[in-house]
Amino acid sequence: MKQLLIVAHGSRRSASNDEIRVLAGKIAEYLELPAQRVQVAFLELALPSIETALNDCFESGIDEVCVLPYFLASGSHVVTDVPREIAAVQSKWPDKVIKLLPHIGAADAMVKLIATAY
Amino acid sequence: MKQLLIVAHGSRRSASNDEIRVLAGKIAEYLELPAQRVQVAFLELALPSIETALNDCFESGIDEVCVLPYFLASGSHVVTDVPREIAAVQSKWPDKVIKLLPHIGAADAMVKLIATAY
Incomplete structure (x- = not known):
């Protein structure tokens, strides 16, 4: 899974964090996946942490997690912090796959999305 | 204009800030606008500031600026900081129009963009 x-x-x-949770629900709906197949985690200031979310996934029998850094630019959170947290969890779950996707700001479609918003 | x-x-x-500048160039290209019609500003840690960027626009004869908060969630930067900076500039340029767009994370197309990235 x-x-x-x-x-x-x-x-x-909290409204800002809820916005991300609502988004996750919409993505699951769009992908026609059960809601629990799209989870959220927060780097700081909100819960669950990346570590807790990944642990929960693996403990529930998930074998592979795609991690999408929901950040617009490759600042230190994207370049250093998220990969460091993932590496720490990976070392505890060597048989599980954690696939780190590019941050969302790198998506080619972002140009069109902004142009449309304008 | x-x-x-x-x-x-x-x-x-700086690579992270340059990423935003490159994106602005791509948006101008996509919209078939001269490069200078799409500018960037930074809330903190990089230049130009919002104030400087807006002043530059108005001093160069621009009458209306659409400001797009390039943020994914409506945290305090979106709810408080950006509007406060804009209000301060607006009070100095009462005859100019500053139109504050919703933050990019609120765009309906974000769900599809993420789903495609996954």
Whole structure:
């Protein structure tokens, strides 16, 4: 079983974190997946942490998790922090697959999305 | 003359800020606009600031600027910081139009973009 984990920055504003949770639900719906196949985690300021979310996945029998850094630019969170947290979990679950996707800002379709918003 | 100003968070990593600048160029290209019609500004950690970018626009004769908060969730930067900076500039240029767009994470097309990345 595969799993998508959307990793967002996290905010002190709970409405902001809820926005990411709602988005995850919409993505599961769009992909016609059960809601639990698309989870969220937060780098800071909100829960669950990346470590907790990945542990939960693996403990529930998931073999592979695709981690999508939900960040717009390759700042230190994308380049250093998220990969470091993932590496730490991977070392505890050597038989599980954690696939780190490019951050969302790198998606080719972003140009069109912004142009449409404008 | 209208102008798009993409406001990103800003990073200590210059490569991250350059990523936003490159994106602005691609958006201008996509919209078939001169490159200078799509500018970037940063909330913190990088230049130009929102204030400087808007001042530059208005001093060069632009009458209306659409500001796109290039943020994924409505955290305090989107809800408080960006609007506050814009209001401060607007008070200095009462005859100019600053149109604040919804943050990019609110775009309906984001669900499909993420689903495709996955």
